[in-house]
Amino acid sequence: MDSREHRSAHAGCTREQSGGWSRSAECTGVLALAMHGLVCLQTLQYLQQNAKERAELAANASGSSTNFSAPTAASKLSMQELEELRKQLGSVATGTSLQQSLELTRKLLRDKQNKKNSGQRLPVFPPWVYERPTLVGDFLTGSGVSTDSAVPIGTLPLASQESAVVEDLLYVLVGVDGRYITAQPLTGRQSRTFLVDPNLDLSIRELVNRILPVAASYSTVTRFIEEKSSFEYGQVNHALAAAMRTLVKEYLILVTQLEQLQRQGLLSLQKLWFYIQPAMRTVDILASLATSVDKGECVGGSTLSLLHDRSFNYTGDSQAQELCLYLTKAASVPYFEILEKWIYRGIINDPYSEFMVEEHELRKEKIQEDYNDKYWDQRYTVVQRQIPSFLQKMAGKVLSTGKYLNVVRECGHDVTCPVAKEIIYTLKERAYVEQIEKAFNYASKVLLAFLMEEKELVAHLRSIKRYFLMDQGDFFVHFMDLTEEELKKPVDDITPTRLEALLELALRMSTANTDPFKDDLKIDLMPHDLITQLLRVLAIETKQEKAMVHADPTELTLSGLEAFSFDYVVKWPLSLIINRKALTRYQMLFRHMFYCKHVERQLCNVWISNKAAKQYSLHSAKWFAGAFTLRQRMLNFVQNIQYYMMFEVMEPTWHILEKNLKSASNIDDVLGHHTSFLDNCLKDCMLTNPELLKVFSRLMSVCVMFTNCMQKFTQSMKLDGELGRLTLERGTMLGPPTEAERAEERARKELARKYLAEHVDAPQLASSFEATINKFDKNFSAHLLDLLARLSLYSTSDCEHSMASVISRLDFNGFYTERLERLSAERSQKAAPQVPIPRAPPASAPRVAVPAQ
Template sequence: MIIAYVIMGDFKVHHLVKELVEFLGSSSSPEKCMDIIQRNSAPFTSSHTASQTAVRNISQHSPNPAAFLSKYEELKSKNLDSLGPFVNLLSRISDDKRLKTYLERHAVNVTASEASSESTSATSLHIDDKSLSKTTEDHAHIRSRLKKKVTSTDGKKLGPFEKSINLSSRTKLPKVPNWWAERPFMTMDFVQDLSANLTPLAGIPPSSQENYLLEDLLYCLSGITGNHIIPQAIIDPHGHVTFSISEGIDLPLKELVNRVLPLASHYSMVARFVEVKSSFEYGVVNHALAAAMQGLLKDYLVFVAQLETEHRKGLLTLHKLWFYIQPTLRTMEILSVIADTINKADARGGKVLSYLHEQTTSAMGEQSGQELCLYLTQAACVPYMEILEKWVYKGVINDPYEEFLVEDNEIIEMEELPQNYSDDYWEKRYTIRRERIPSFLEKVADVILRTGKYLNVIRKAVKSPQAEEIVYTIKQRQYVEAIERAYLFASKTLLDLLMEENHLMKRLRSVKHYFLLDQGDFIVQFMDLCEEELQKKIDEIVPTRLESLLELALRTSAANNDPFKDDMCAELLPYDLMFQIFKILTIETRDEEEYRVQSQNFDLTGLESFSFGYNVKWPVSLVLNQKAIACYQMIFRHLFYCKHVERLLCSVWLSNKVAKSFPLMASQTYGPAFALQQRMLNCVQNLEYYMMFEVIEPSWHEFLENMEKVNNVDEVLLCHSNFLDICLNNCMLTNPSLLPTVHKLLGVCVKFADFIKHMRTYFVDAELTSMLG
């Protein structure tokens, strides 16, 4: 679709292509690149086999395969959604020798230019430093800024609550005091104590060593540092804790201790995850997951307390401890893996749910592991599903931490729509954020978007559907069916609201009568009444007089029977048709600025700037939005100008009647001019016939047939958009090579008609004088 108003996705792709062309220093046109991309684009289907093939191919061409594979595994551990397509792209580049050579050459040029700019900036910085040294105040200011920057980025100074997530300015997070910095012993995890030293156990009998080690193990399993077993400081805040054990321990006892300590490490990982992810900026999904894990940690600490009771009774040994912790060790290991993966990926919202769903489905062979993953997934899904329920049942988004798959861009408030409607409300206010979609909702994401949009439109007009609780299950059928039922209700209700209550088809027929010149007597009467007024300069036209003449034409023609005639209005646009169309066709190119500059110098007449306007109220404005009205106006202005040219040429024909009274020799002198006039008239009339009867009428009948088959508002919008696209394209309004030619031909006809009209007085007087003489 190359018409004016492209959808937002195409515009973004066009913008990115333009940036890429400029970055590479290419002379290619962004439009040509876009055409190539659209012709060769195909959906990318990611699979494990395809990704592994691409990775193997890249590593074979890489000068350092080990470094590449290491980086790939690091990114893979973060569970990045775009890793598969990106690796596939790199693999294709590595197979294309011409592209590789071009990119290498460009990289060398960029490196050289960056080196030059760095040397220049270094010089400028040196000069600035000299100028800054003139005053002690500048020194103090710079010193304070540096100190603030260093303290804010020092990893050791940051507590669990100090890490920030990139949220939009609309999200206001409550301020929470940094308890972990002020009261470090409030944590469930180990407190880093650099002064802690190991107490040696050398020389102590093995039975006494076992008692000491049991005591310390129970401490470590609860996140408390022991005397003979202490945790080592961790550099990575999401890393696993390792432990140091006193020297001189009996080897069998040390082996048992090393078997038990992973449970303490898993507990530490989960406890840190619960404390950090409970912070506001990590979102309600992480909050729910952390709460579920905290519940499991409470059960775990009860289990440790039971072990401690056994130890106090003297009934616990290291072998018994190893036996007792077997089920818990597996549970904590699963929790630790989940916490570690989410931490590395810095996941929020739908990404967390996608990973949990993947863990649940992959644990099919292990019943206890699958039940645990299912419990965590269901718990984490609760707040997400509550947002989903409110959206698909009420058309309202309550997403304080920007996690839901539908984003409210808040372009325009609904209360403003009847007076100041923009089609941005429908196309841009609610959009899908693909990176937020849980994998188990991927297939119904578009249905979810449309359901909420429909309900958002009709929520003030009709009652909401009966809400059903949406709960996550391994089998998708239950919640998918609930979503589809809500969608069917919303789509049918909104379609009925448009078609039945607001008479959409009657309004479209009314628009066709006026904008596409379907009401023949009305346009003739209007041009008869307004022709003199429209031939003035745009600054000399009185808008109220034009409105009165339009009203008179409506009341005195067959249009008087139209119930929607009062929605018509007259508009005088500050640019002509050519500028309007070419500004659209040259969007994001250098030519656009040239057209903008030229528009300031236009000395327009009323005929060149006139167009009909149409007042539309909500919710009909969903279909007859500003984009659609603008397309109708472009077609109307073209047809209206052709009608004007036809009327001028017909007025020239009146001169033929006067010439019939001339002598034979004299009348033959004017024969070529009148023959040219007839050819021009035939050309213009054929052009009008082609546009009105071979383009618009067949397209309109096809549009009516398609409208009988629509099931939702999106299909209505698509049918209407396709109808306008076909009319614009086939009327040659979107062809940058044909439109200027047609416009010039019409301009020649106007000049010819004006010339004949101007010269008519002279040649008639001359011939009559010669006849009398």
């Protein structure tokens, strides 16, 4: 049996099966009888042809096992035979390359999806599904040379030509080659073309060429259905292929009915053209959609976008629009099932990566540990390509709705949306937009109530404010008194457990003992000081910092005060709001204020020691006048900075945060308000401006160096006065000293000088205390004037009104403003070019000039 007869039998069986879906029972019976007779006739022909082929093979000893044999060297092929051989070889090569391309595409999609869903492998069809082309239902090109002897159609009368062509067309319309109309091999994904016998009458051939596009479209749709039914192309394409297959069945019913008319002798070529008109438009639209999906490599949401846009484009063509709406509704069903499960339960079930929301493997435990962890932003993300165009405006709400429910679900609470309702595709977007908005509002309320009421978010934020922003005054007094000596040590010599014990003691001794979350407060010794941390965050890297980064950590010795900070234990789901990034910002604010508090305590200690040292060195009281004045200026600066940060920055900003949290409608609003609160605090406390930060750091350094110098000098004065007092008392009581006593006194003075040499700088030993104080005064004034000038500049250029408040506090009487103006005038005079003043000529000049005249 030749290939054409085999395909004819296949087509006859296909049409017989398709006829079973006909709406007419009478038609079904007639078709069944006709098909039964046709199958019997074809079986008889097959047996006769088989016997004939066996006889030929027995006679030909050198017969080939293939359908065509290579010619001998002596034989010559005609041009027609060469052309036929070339087409066969080309079709085999093209079919192989196309099959390899499809297999490669399927493999890439399969690998991508298996990589994403590592725990669940995608199923695959067995290889024989793709190796047996007869299962596709499309044309079989290049299968061999037909041995069917067809009468040359040009020798037939017009009526016979028309009858033969109608029979061929009925075969071609269902994907089977005819005697006089054959399909050409495909080259890539282009549309199918056909070869019509050139001897056919011109008028008949013209009408045939009008009908053949239907067969080409059918071929495209059939191949699309077969290809997109593979697992790798996703559920949306599966649903689209199934909807197209339903329409193709209706098309096959039509062809079967036309065949019935043809067997009754009632079908002419013109009638065939007339009856095929309604199906032509439908099959053409299906082929156009299939081609567009193929070219765009559409999967999931992108397929729905294409179908939705095509439905809108057909506005005005009711039939075409109805067809596209049918396909879009069918294809959107699996997508909307994923969407419903996401917005109603917070679960993603997307094995083929078709949904607009993509899940990433991130652990929620890392959000408390990793500063750069972006669990909330990156655990679930929107895939722009997979957003259907009719859901583009709602993509953000779809993402947030599922995220909110997912958080509650991961906390062990079962969530079921009470407004859950099936979402059905429609051109009126408002229908499913309302459903998404209802689900979003429900999810927002559920998560917000869960965090605010059950997890006590605001209470935790108040607890953090109490410790990190120094809202608990008595606690810090106790804590700094207890840890002052311990924090003066190098950080490597500090025992963290001792600090933890002292922290526990300070908490129990203060009013912080009533805080239910006090046990979440921990000690953290940082590996770098505050300035280094801030400059790294601000991406500022100086040469000194580069050296510090590459230096050996053992060489960068930090004191406990420089490394000390608090930490706070936050559990899920509060870690979404109070994450490591937020805690790091709290730590930077705390370390800044903690160091300011430490400098204030040092300056107050200097005041206390100076008061005690006055009585030992009355003759040097005038030296202390400048030091006392400078100390008071430093103390005034530090205290005003602290007051500004606590009462003019943090407290008002905190009240704004509390007000915003009460009016927040979802967790994203809460996250935004909290982040804004921290950002505003950092900015207004001058921690985000590198220039202000460096100047402020220098001012603090000058203050600390001054306190150290004053403490050492006070100790030296105290020791000197004590030695003098003891000497005076001894001389008064015992009379003039003996030689041995004088030697002992000299030894004691030598020991005192050695002590002073160890504890007092060289300028002080050289009685240059006043020059040292003047130098401190000059440095402090220069840095403070620099800070005020920069604050004035930024408050004017950036409209930072809070910085103007700092200026008014630090320069309340205009003292520094006058100095700034005076300094500016001096600089301008130095920068101006010096104009030489003309001098009077010497007395002898006129006498020399007169004779010359």
